[in-house]
Amino acid sequence: MEQRTRTRSKFKLVGPKEVGYNVKQVDLFLEQARAYFLNADTQDRSITSHDVRTASFDAAKGGYSAQAVDAAMDRIEDEFVLREKELLIAAKGEKAWMMKIGKTASVLRARLHRPDGERFRRPSKRNAQSYDTYDVDMLCRELLVYIEDNGELSVDVVRRAVFAPAKGYDGYEESQVDAFLDKVVELMAAIDPLPGK
Template sequence: MSQENAQKTPPPFERVGPQEFGYNVKQVEHFLARARATFNGTDDDSTVVTSHLVRRTAFEPQKGGYNAREVDSALDRLEDVFAQRERDALIQTEGEEAWLQQVGRLSSILRGRLHREPGERFRRPSRRGVPSYNVEDVDDLCEQLIGYFEEDMPMSVDAIRRVTFREAKGQDGYEESQVDAFLDRVVELMASID
């Protein structure tokens, strides 16, 4: 075996077959390098990775790319690590009371929406026929979240990250972008307190 082959590092993720679509390899590796630099404190201010950025990151499809499920799982773990570091940094610089106030504000905003009447928690799409989320599915999740936030019912942040809703059309459902933005904030809160 040559010295070059012995030193070659294995790829961070399995690749899908040559005719299957996975995540763009260069984009994934570039993002992981940025995240590593932030984690190690060697980044500059223009490339800082935050838990919010990890949650919002998407990669283009590529034939033979990285396995999406593996990358998504790694991003979930990475988001949790960054959320915990952000929480710890806030507590260290401003004190635990500042963190508790931040959690309280976000929790209050989320609970305000959760306590709206079923069927009225989110706006309906303004255009007819566009895809939207099934109202009953979203409202069921909202009831589960009330149980989590107010009655200590167990719920995993990964359950929110992976939730899917049946499709509705236009006014028959909730506007997808508003529900997605709300769920992003739920994940942000859950990741910072778990």
């Protein structure tokens, strides 16, 4: 039975004692995403690139390799972003798409221009887990060069960014940084063409 499951798997499975992503949850999400992508007029709730980017799966022993699933989700998100761009341009013209990109870039740029140590709020609780300000600010400086000077920075660098932990007021509030980087990924995925496109 185990062998049959493994041969039908969409992704590599981790060892039986290792922790990966819940297979059923991953398969269900990908089936729904594929069905919507192939038929945008489906009666089901629409799935957006944001839904793909923020999807999460429970941990499960013997589940799918997180690395393999994450890489696939990145590719799927890129395809959804491209589809959303094409649909918006078809409905409202290229100017509407450029205005959307410009508005997002303007909001992000305003925060990126803040001084080091002041870009994000600090946690209100003294012992709350937070992100190291130096690490976050270093990425923000790279993002500013990317946005304003056409700097070279891969969206995957932002997707996989890891910051040293801090405690309370010594760091930036994690939820605010995460929400900001979510918008950055949205912008970068929209700007940078897909490989081979």
